[in-house]
Amino acid sequence: MKETRTKGKNELLPGTLEMLILKTLSIESMHGYGIAQHLQMLSADVLTIEEGSLYPALQRMHVKGWVLAEWKISANNRRARFYTLTTAGRKQLGVEEARFSQMFGAIMRVMKTT
């Protein structure tokens, strides 16, 4: 039960999925499938988002109040649940970005040292 939460086999650095979702939603409201497509496309198929990680992550963010969920009509005329970034979510995005770049910089510094 417990292990499943971290066991998602995405090849992302831990903790980055939520940041990527937040970033995606900061452009426009999107449904889950759209988020997955968007990420896959932008990363040129490097990042495949597992549904098993995506939807629990969306729910987690919903619980925390970072995103709002509402039913709308999608581009192909189907009912879909669209997620929208809230103010709290936007703030969180800033936090996560800062943390990530700090972490990334640190990792790069380590890797560049010979």
Add this chain to the structure above:
Amino acid sequence: MGSVLRRLLFLFRRHQFDRDLEDELRFHEDMKARALADADGSSGPPSDAARAAARRRLGNPLRLREQAREPWSFTTVETFAQDVRHSLRLMRRDPGFTFTALAMLALGIGLNTAIFSVAYGVLWRPLPYANPDRLVIVSSAQQTGRGVKAFSTWAPMSYERLRSRVTVLDSLAAYAPIDPTLTGRGDPLPVSAVDVSPNFFATLGVNPARGRAFLTDASASDDRTAIVGQSITIDGVPRTVVGVLPPDFTFRPVVGNGAMALPETDVFLPNRWPGDTGRNRFVFLLGRMKSGVTRERAEAEFTALVNDASIVPSGALGTEGALAPNVRTLARAAGLQDYGTGSVRALLLILVGAVSFVLLIACVNVANLQMARLTARRGELSVRMALGAGRRRIVRQLLTEAVVLSLLGASLGVFLARIAIGVTLPLVPQFALPRVGGIVIDVRVMAFCLGLSLVSTLVVGLVPALRVGGAAFGEGLALHAGEGRTTGDRQGERLRTLLVAAQIAMTLVLLIGAGLLIHSFVRLTSVSPGFESSGRDGVVQTVRVTLPPHLYDEPERIHAFARGMLDRIQSLPGVKSASLINSPPFGMMFIQGDFDIEGQPKPKLFAGTPKIDAGYFKVMGIPLLAGRDFTARDTAAAPKVAIVSERVAREYSQGGPGEGLGRRVRLDDRGEWLTVVGVVADIRQRGLDRPVQPMIYVPFQQERGGFVRFVSFVARTATPASVVEGIRAEIRRAAPDLPIDTTVTMDQAVAASVAQPRFRMLLLGLFAVAATLIATCGIYGLMAYAVTQRRREIGVRMALGAERLDVLRLVLTRALRIVAAGLIVGLAGAAGVTRVLQRFLFGVTPTDPIAFTIVTLLLMAVGLMAAWLPARRATRIDPCAALRAE
């Protein structure tokens, strides 16, 4: 904060959530399928194959849904609920275990709750006054050659002087218990009342619910009972009710520190005790300390004041127990809360200790049952562990089971406690418990009960749970598979054996305590009081009246009343002989004083000084050893005479009782000399546990002092009930306004005097029996379980030629070893613990060999008996069946 709220809302919209998620995932699946179809180049709706592929990519939908739901749920709470459901299911499946465990826990927790509610109500519940912790009873004590002498009462004059001088108190009030008669409405009614100083209620910080308190500045003559403004007649004086106290108000004056609490006070009368000469001490002092003042500081100031002769005159305070001159007097300020709870406190604490033993034994037993059950449940637990349940998860499950069990046990226990209190409180001997009104099961008692269930949870749950944590459990699965079960779970069994032995030890301590009290009680009741309360001629019946001063102001009137009544009582049908006395043995009142013997130094003795009429010794069956009884000729005009008891006669003559005749004695220094005309046998006047009291009997008709207002008619009769009715009718005819205080036979009076030890004995006996029952179940359970576990071993032994007797011996020896180990520990424990019973023992030492021996043998027999049943079952094991079964 917000997230918790959202999660709470989620609980109510679960279905909506599930539907949304369902839709969302279906949408996702559709989109995926379409994308796959697009990739294949086919247009139009996606094929079934594409759909299937999409679904495969999506993975297990159930799991996905679970995962998506998880952020919303309160995992801890939900697993707990799950565990609770599981526990309840398990309990339902094993009604035998459930019933036994619940019964034991309910018994243990119930007894504890009951005793705690009594102890709390009597000892610790804050009194219903404002800031009760600042209220103190001021008394005094002197260190004399014969030990510390304590004085609880003061002269009103001293009170007034202390009140005007004291600085550490907000106010100082005085009260004096009296027992007046309410007349004018139906039968005359004796009421319990207290004379109080006008500032009494202000000192307590209590306001009347209706009307007003007493005026402190005017000489008011008022009081309260029924309706404000109405008039009632008390002791012949009409008084106006000025106030009614709130319903929860309670005031039970305590007489002396430690002994008795008088009944709840009905009436408060204002009094300033005019005409007090400062010689008689009879008021109690109740003070309210100023905020921030400690008891020590209050005592220091009072000690200084008390030793000032201008405030408390020294040496002239009545005869008995006078404050000695030239001895420093120490003032004491006892908290009102603690005052008068001395011996009750000790008893209650002992009872609290005893019942916590019972609870501990019960818990240990349930833990034991749980462990035995755990072994049986190894399969289940192993499977759960194999399926991925962590050790912590299992331990949590077991603890949850214990919580459920304990809470259920606690609720049953509260129920039980309610019944126990309802049934036993009326049986508590009168005056034995102060503040009975405080004994209720309320929030605090419930909190205590909850605490107890927590303790029992820990014992019941943690012990088995830790066993699961132990390494031995790893082999569980293997055992479940049925391999090599010859001797059972050794480690678990060792622990269980230890627990059962501990139970035996604790039970023994309780039983020995009860045994000591029983032996002590037997000793006490075999003491002869010195008079014959019942015999061939029937029983001695007493009827007590108090002649109020407003009706009988002159001794002559009292003498005439007594003489006339006695004549009529003696001619009542059924009366063999009758007489009277002012202070009957084993009564509420005992008057004593020092005395002189002519021509001898003052004896260092106090003598009881009852006033009696002719024939008293015949009625009571007290042998007259020499001389004569009083007669009708010993009137007020005749020469003053006395009859002394053997103990007094020995004080002045070494020869036989006859030599005591003709000497003269004197009661208190100013009295007349009385000629001794008779010597009677000694009696116990105040209780079977008290030493024989020297007695100097004086003719009732020759006494003019105040104590003749208390008249107890005594009659020997075979038909006490009809004689009481006869006497009652005669009194009503002669004096319609005279209430009858009490009507008891001497048998009843003697029984009442041992009511407290009997009650103590019964209570502790009850607890000990409960503990024994539980411990017996423990031994039985352990042995029965062991026999089942070792079925095959026993079968093998029998197949190899062991006789039934050998098997019996095998099982019984093991039981005996456990019991013996428990007994040895218990004996050592008891030897150390029974000292707390010291003050309740009569004629028995705390390490009384008789009680120790009998109780130990008894418990051993009970233990072996409990083991006997499983042992016999072991002998019936069919070797073939046992061997084949595996």
